[in-house]
Amino acid sequence: MAPKDSTSKQSETDIAARRRPVAVIDIGSNSVRLVVYSGATRTPVPLHNEKVICALGKGLEKTGYLNAEGVSMAFETVSRFVTLAKSLGAERIDALGTAAVRDAVDGAEFAKAIQKRCGVKVQVLSGKQEAHRSALGVLCGIPDANGIIADLGGGSLELVQVGSGSMSEHTTMPLGLLRLEEASDGNRDKAISIISKALDKLKWISKDKDKTLYAVGGAWRSLARVCIAQMDYPLHVLDNFTLERQQAVSLFDVIARLSPKSLEQIKGVSRARLAHLPLAAAVLERLLEVNKPRELVFSIYGMREGQFFNALPESVKKLDPLISLAEEIALGAGRNPVTGRETFEWMNPLFKDEPTERQRLRLAACLLRDVWWTEHPDYRAEQAFLRVLRLPFLGLGHEDRAGLALAMYYRYSGTASEPIVEQAHALLDASRIHRVKTVGLAMRLAYALSAGGPGVVSQTSLKIDNGQLVLSLPETDPLFKSGPYPRRLKRLADHLGLADTIRWV
Numbered sequence: 001m002a003p004k005d006s007t008s009k010q011s012e013t014d015i016a017a018r019r020r021p022v023a024v025i026d027i028g029s030n031s032v033r034l035v036v037y038s039g040a041t042r043t044p045v046p047l048h049n050e051k052v053i054c055a056l057g058k059g060l061e062k063t064g065y066l067n068a069e070g071v072s073m074a075f076e077t078v079s080r081f082v083t084l085a086k087s088l089g090a091e092r093i094d095a096l097g098t099a100a101v102r103d104a105v106d107g108a109e110f111a112k113a114i115q116k117r118c119g120v121k122v123q124v125l126s127g128k129q130e131a132h133r134s135a136l137g138v139l140c141g142i143p144d145a146n147g148i149i150a151d152l153g154g155g156s157l158e159l160v161q162v163g164s165g166s167m168s169e170h171t172t173m174p175l176g177l178l179r180l181e182e183a184s185d186g187n188r189d190k191a192i193s194i195i196s197k198a199l200d201k202l203k204w205i206s207k208d209k210d211k212t213l214y215a216v217g218g219a220w221r222s223l224a225r226v227c228i229a230q231m232d233y234p235l236h237v238l239d240n241f242t243l244e245r246q247q248a249v250s251l252f253d254v255i256a257r258l259s260p261k262s263l264e265q266i267k268g269v270s271r272a273r274l275a276h277l278p279l280a281a282a283v284l285e286r287l288l289e290v291n292k293p294r295e296l297v298f299s300i301y302g303m304r305e306g307q308f309f310n311a312l313p314e315s316v317k318k319l320d321p322l323i324s325l326a327e328e329i330a331l332g333a334g335r336n337p338v339t340g341r342e343t344f345e346w347m348n349p350l351f352k353d354e355p356t357e358r359q360r361l362r363l364a365a366c367l368l369r370d371v372w373w374t375e376h377p378d379y380r381a382e383q384a385f386l387r388v389l390r391l392p393f394l395g396l397g398h399e400d401r402a403g404l405a406l407a408m409y410y411r412y413s414g415t416a417s418e419p420i421v422e423q424a425h426a427l428l429d430a431s432r433i434h435r436v437k438t439v440g441l442a443m444r445l446a447y448a449l450s451a452g453g454p455g456v457v458s459q460t461s462l463k464i465d466n467g468q469l470v471l472s473l474p475e476t477d478p479l480f481k482s483g484p485y486p487r488r489l490k491r492l493a494d495h496l497g498l499a500d501t502i503r504w505v
Contacts, residue, residue, distance in 0.1 A: 021047055022311070023085035023093045024304045025078060027114070027122065029057030029100035029176055030154030031218070032074055034081035035304050036088050042316050042324035043393060044140065044301075044308045047088055052077045053272055057100035057155045061174075061182040066104045074110075078118045094307055096133075097124040099155025099176055127156065127172030135160035135167050136306030138214050138299050141321060141395035142240070147211030148291055151302055152219055152283060154178040161208055169204040175283065177219055177276045191279055195286045205291050213293035216302040219280035222273040224298040226258075227251050229266045234423035237390055240397050241298045245288055248296045252281045300392060321395050322360065326367035333371040338454040340367035347442040349463040350496075351435075361400055362439055365407040369443045370452045372412065381414030389424060402427040403436045410440025411447075434495075441492040445471075448485040468501045469493040475504035 019039035026033045033051035037044045054077060056070040078095065085093050095114065101107040101124050111122040125133065134151035135158075143165055151158040155176035161169040175198060184191035199205060215224075224241050227233075230251060233241075243251065256278060263274050288296065309317065327337040344366040351362065372384040388394075389405035396404065402424040409421060425433055442462070450456035456479070461472045471489050473480040486502065493500035 021085075021088050021090045022308065023081075023088075023090040024307050025081050025085075025093065025095040025120065026304050027056070027074060027078065027095065027097045027101060028153055028155070029060070029098065029178055030055055032056075032077045032081070033304070034084060036085050036090055037308055040308075040312055040316070041328055042312070042319040043321050043328070043395070044305050045325075045328075045393060048084065050081070050084075055154075055178070057104075057176065057178045059182070060100055060104055060155065061179040064105045066100060066106055066110055071110060075114065075117050078114055078120065082118050082120050092311070093120050094311070095120045095122045096303070096307060097122045098130055098303070099127075099153060099172075099174070099179075102126065102130075103155065103174070127158070128170065130156065130303060131158040131160050131170040131172050132167065133303040133306035133310065134158045134216055135162055135170070136309050137301040137303055138162070138216065138306075139165065140305050140309040141299065141301040141393070142214075142297075143321065145212065145214060147213055147293055148205060148208055148287075149214045149216060149299075150284075150287055151216040152177065152280060153217055157283065159202070159205065161204060163211075171202060173198050177279055177283075180283070181276070181279060188278060188282060192282050192286060195283055199286060199290050205287075209292040210294045213287060213291055213296050215284060215296060215298050217280075219273060219276050220284060220298060221300065222269045222277060223252075223255070223280055223284065225269050226255050226263065226266055226277070230254060234426055235389065235398050235402065237392065237398070237401070238298055239300045239392055239394060240401075242397060243296045245293055245296060249285065249288060252285050255281060301395075320360070322364050323367065325394070326364045329371055330367050333374070335370045335373075335452060336454050337367055339450065339452055339457070340369055342454065342458045343369060343443060343446045343450075346446060346457050346460070346462060347439070349461075350438060350442060357400075358435075361396075361404055362407075365404055365411075365439050366443060368404075368408060369411060370447065372408070373452070381409050381412035382418070382420075384412055385409035385414060385421065385424075389420075399427050399432070403432055406433065407436040407439040407443070410437045411443040412440075413444065437495060438492070441488070441495055445485060445488040445492055448483060448488045449480070464496075464498065467498055469496060469498040470501045470503055472503045472505050 021036050021038060022040055023034060023036045030053060031051045032054050035046050036048040038047050054070040054073040056066050056074055058067040058070060082093060097111055101111055111124050114122050135149045138145050138149050146163045149160045149162055153176045155178060156172050157175040158172045160167050175195060180191055183194055221238050224238050228236055263269060330337050330340060344363045372380050375383045385405045385408055388408050389401060394401055406424055446457050449460055459474055463470050469492060490500045
């Protein structure tokens with residue numbers, strides 16, 4: 001059976017009703033960003049993502065006021081973003097003001113001016129609300145997150161304790177990169193001293209050891225890109241990129257000694273981020289030292305996704321994000337998710353005593369089984385593999401992501417000799433590779449039997465019996481009197497080290 005918490009069973013009508021775009025405008029201390037999401041579905045899929053560096057919080061630490069040049073630029077930017085969001089069909093536009101707008105003397109006046117000039121009301125988040133949204137963003141993608149969520153922006157640092165799908169301790173501090181740099185006059189040692197004094201007051205952080213620290217925010221995403229480059233890591237995807245604590249500390253030490261020229265050559269790290277990279281690393285190093293997590297996970301989800309998730313109906317929030325996304329992708333490709341679920345149940349006899357998380361991944365693979373059928377036959381395996389491997393918002397650890405991508409690759413009869421496939425293999429052990437190939441070959445056999453139609457594969461059965469892989473077929477149904485399934489059954493049986501047998505019943 002499918003995992004109980006992984007069944008969304010959404011109808012096509014329900015999904016269509018929620019596919020009206022929604023937009024979030026994040027008016028931050030450093031940047032103003034627009035994200036337009038494809039609809040109010042369980043997984044926030046961006047249609048458009050754009051930012052402008054306005055530096056509203058520049059000078060705030062010393063003057064108490066918003067940066068005048070940044071204010072002028074923000075008016076223009078928000079006006080453009082509102083127009084863009086409406087042109088993309090956004091039904092709802094949420095404009096959020098964070099630390100700089102919240103803390104500046106003229107912040108409330110600025111928010112009112114935005115509403116008057118740009119036609120959108122700005123919700124100025126309190127520190128508690130901002131921390132709550134950041135945590136919700138991570139929980140949106142990782143419902144079982146357990147540890148501390150840290151969101152570093154230009155004006156503030158939010159810390160939230162999470163576990164069992166809920167939040168407990170939380171705080172917000174004026175330790176954003178712009179304010180920290182001003183408070184320390186750009187001196188790294190002085191900045192570390194400021195960070196340490198603030199963190200030492202939070203006893204709950206040091207008590208929550210040996211769990212996970214989730215790093216959120218653009219500066220830390222840039223740091224993750226540098227880590228990936230330094231490691232020559234095979235998967236250039238930030239979503240859930242994970243490092244063990246000591247591994248992270250060692251990498252940060254190496255990165256601190258890199259020249260600006262070396263950093264500039266790393267793909268995906270903007271010059272605007274480079275200036276703050278050493279300070280961003282210093283904040284994260286100190287957090288690792290105080291919290292002592294088992295591992296560090298970089299999350300691409302944060303406050304904006306938290307705002308998106310917070311507005312969803314409760315029934316949608318409860319859906320499994322991976323399974324829901326897989327169903328939506330299948331429907332978008334004209335494939336019925338019922339067929340995927342039938343395929344999942346049909347191959348269950350091959351996976352005795354399967355852990356719940358592996359069941360969930362296998363169900364996702366079955367739902368995605370036929371999505372890439374319209375690709376050119378010579379490239380189906382590669383396209384399916386690369387799409388799953390690089391999809392930026394799956395919410396999976398990289399091993400699980402590689403396993404799901406390989407299952408799709410073998411479903412389309414890919415061979416293991418491709419260099420990119422060998423890199424994915426490097427993330428998995430031999431038993432895991434054998435398992436995902438089994439999933440892929442079983443999906444290939446199921447398609448040969450059903451052509452992707454619902455209610456067909458469930459008329460047959462598959463089981464292992466006395467060293468044989470037995471496929472039972474209804475004797476009177478002409479659908480199974482011919483077709484490519486015998487050779488696909490043999491290939492799956494050979495992979496499992498079994499004889500292949502067809503029984504007519």
